[in-house]
Amino acid sequence: MLNRVILIGRLTKDPELRYTPAGVAVTQFSLAVDRNFKDQNGEREADFINIVTWRQLAETCANYLRKGRLTAVEGRIQTRNYDNAEGKRVYVTEVVADNVRFLESNNSGNREGGSNNGGGFTREEGSGGNFSRGTASRGNQDPFSDDGKPIDISDDDLPF
Amino acid sequence: MLNRVILIGRLTKDPELRYTPAGVAVTQFSLAVDRNFKDQNGEREADFINIVTWRQLAETCANYLRKGRLTAVEGRIQTRNYDNAEGKRVYVTEVVADNVRFLESNNSGNREGGSNNGGGFTREEGSGGNFSRGTASRGNQDPFSDDGKPIDISDDDLPF
Amino acid sequence: MLNRVILIGRLTKDPELRYTPAGVAVTQFSLAVDRNFKDQNGEREADFINIVTWRQLAETCANYLRKGRLTAVEGRIQTRNYDNAEGKRVYVTEVVADNVRFLESNNSGNREGGSNNGGGFTREEGSGGNFSRGTASRGNQDPFSDDGKPIDISDDDLPF
Amino acid sequence: MLNRVILIGRLTKDPELRYTPAGVAVTQFSLAVDRNFKDQNGEREADFINIVTWRQLAETCANYLRKGRLTAVEGRIQTRNYDNAEGKRVYVTEVVADNVRFLESNNSGNREGGSNNGGGFTREEGSGGNFSRGTASRGNQDPFSDDGKPIDISDDDLPF
DNA sequence: TTTT
DNA sequence: TTTT
DSSP, X not given: OEEEEEEEEEESSOOEEEEOTTOOEEEEEEEEEEEEEEOTTSOEEEEEEEEEEEHHXXXXXXXXXXXXXXXXXXXXXXXXXXXXXXXXXXXXXXXXXXXXXXXSOOOSSOSSOOOOTTOEEEEOOOTTXXXXXXXXXXXXXXTTOOOOOOOOOOGGGOOO | OEEEEEEEEEESSOOEEEEOTTOOEEXXXXXXXXXXXXXXXXXXXXXXXXXXXXXXXXXXXXXXXXXXXXXXXXXXXXXXXXEOTTSOEEEEEEEEEEEEEEOSOOOSSSSSOOOOTTOEEEEOOOTTOOOOOSOSOOOOSOTTOOOSSOOOOOGGGOXX | OEEEEEEEEEESSOOEEEEOTTOOEEEEEEEEEEEEEEOTTSOEEEEEEEEEEEHHHHHXXXXXXXXXXXXXXXXXXXXXXXXXXXXXXXXXXXXXXXXXXXXXXXXSSOSSOOOOTTOXXXXXXXXXXXXXXXXSOOOOSOTTOOOOOOOOOOGGGOOO | OEEEEEXXXXXXXXXXXXXXXXXXXXXXXXXXXXXXXXXXXXXXXXXXXXXXXXXXXXXXXXXXXXXXXXXXXXXXXXXXXXXXXXXXXXXXXXXXXXXXEEOSOOOSSSSSOOOOTTOEEEEOOOTTOOOOOSOSOOOOSOTTOOOSSOOOOOGGGOOO
16 A cells, blocks of 8 residues: 655664675664654653665665764565564564665764765665675765665565 | 654554543554565565554544554654563554544444545644543544644735 | 655546657646645635656556546655746646555446456556556556656656 | 655755734745756756745744755645736645754854754644744744644553 | 755 | 546
8 A cells, every 4th residue: 555654863873784595685773763742751752763774775774874873764664573482473563764865974984984975865776676785895986876666575585 | 853654554453442541542553554565475465553543533533443444644653662561671663643534434334324525534633732531422523624733824914 | 865745635637648759658637635724714725736657657547547536646746847838937846656546446337447446556667667658558457566666767758 | 635745955045034914924945855866967956846834933944944954844735826917827836844854053153053963853833823923033042942743641641 | 046 | 727
């Protein structure tokens, strides 16, 4: 049907890049999104929302996002469940992102070092996908290039 | 910061209306949102997303939504956690709705009986809120009347 | 950067399907979206929003949407301008849709005749696109299949 | 029905604050939103989208937004029309914002001078609105305080 | 009438 | 140029 989410918040940690057995890149991170209102103690709370990205977008996120960075995420809510070690069913709700925007430059001398002059963005690529797999280095002069959409990866591929 | 969700799906059950100790109405339901793609078996899966509504919107949802109804929901993602009976921390992710749209009329002879000629909607009221509490009956001839962020300014007022 | 629109409203007329000189399908229609508030006379006004769809999505819209149908549209706002016959510059703002959802079935005995059991949808396909061109007949048993995104068509292609 | 827009872009000029005859503040500005794809010449174009804000939000925008600032806007598409000096009907499509987020601090020594440590935001207040009118000075130590749709209910109130 |  |  229709399922659309747009968030702006800050990463609670550096993103984690993994690969499925089939070599597909997956990056996860959590976004702290401050609420627009204060609680009864006058404190502004936040929602901590788990984000998942796939393939090229996963690699770009792993390369350019860092803890604390202000970031915009567009995607859809996904629910899934699995049985944990104790045999109990665990329900997971997360946002599968297909568009991520870096709202702050990487000016600190971290490994990427790049200065992104005013907001990089990246979208999940089309399904025709000759995307690089099995490696986090894109060797692309402009990490914020563009593209389309889709998802042809089964949940069975998930490494988590 | 910014946190916006828009969903269209069908209720998996009738909604559940409760009241807080302070008498505030809360309605919960789950929306099945079909995915736009098929899994590896060619099956179209769905995401099951928990929705929470408060106050007058909660009462309207309890009165007019039913299992299976096609429904649009607008709101924000909320995360919270609590310790369950076994002392384990449970993490919850849900959508707090502030706008719900009934996309199908209640034509079947159920208790509401109302025919909503082409799509009712309802919005959460402002915070000033002298909302009715402690009762599910609104006694309003048109449940799909107004709401929310009105703008009581005529176009004639425009300085441009 | 980021540019996302989601609308639910009713078509003010039947959609219009055209083709660019290069044979690319384009469908336009206008959506009447009722406002959530009433004006100073107690009347509920509407916004009339122009929608454009391309390629396969254009053909599906032309085939299945009709005047008055309740429809959900997801896309982005586009602005463009051109000089009209009198040499005056005209500014256009419209929504380029990449996801359209038919919220009402085609139950009346119109040419499509199809009953869409509870909400069809369709998304713009990926760029790999071997989409049919030059014809409005899709000959597809399921018009509500899925797909990805992109747009590799220049504005010069526009037939309007 | 449903009408939601979310944009991230840069102001093309300083915002313009005006007042209606009744003394209601209105601020207008235009947002340049870069497209996610390049045109046939390999150039990245932008959409130039007109934004309108009302009342307190208008005054905050006038005080804190400046040309070139990266800004997030949430609102709805509005269409209206009027007859111009030559008696020709002019059609206008614009976004009425109810939530604006300043994604860059005002670090340059401009009149506001404020450093907004990581993103200010502001929401349109509820309709109950005893908003200040007829003046642009808010006299508020923190212009990025809260507002909008608060929920004054503690988690302890939850019946589940 | 367009921003970095 | 506007829908139910």
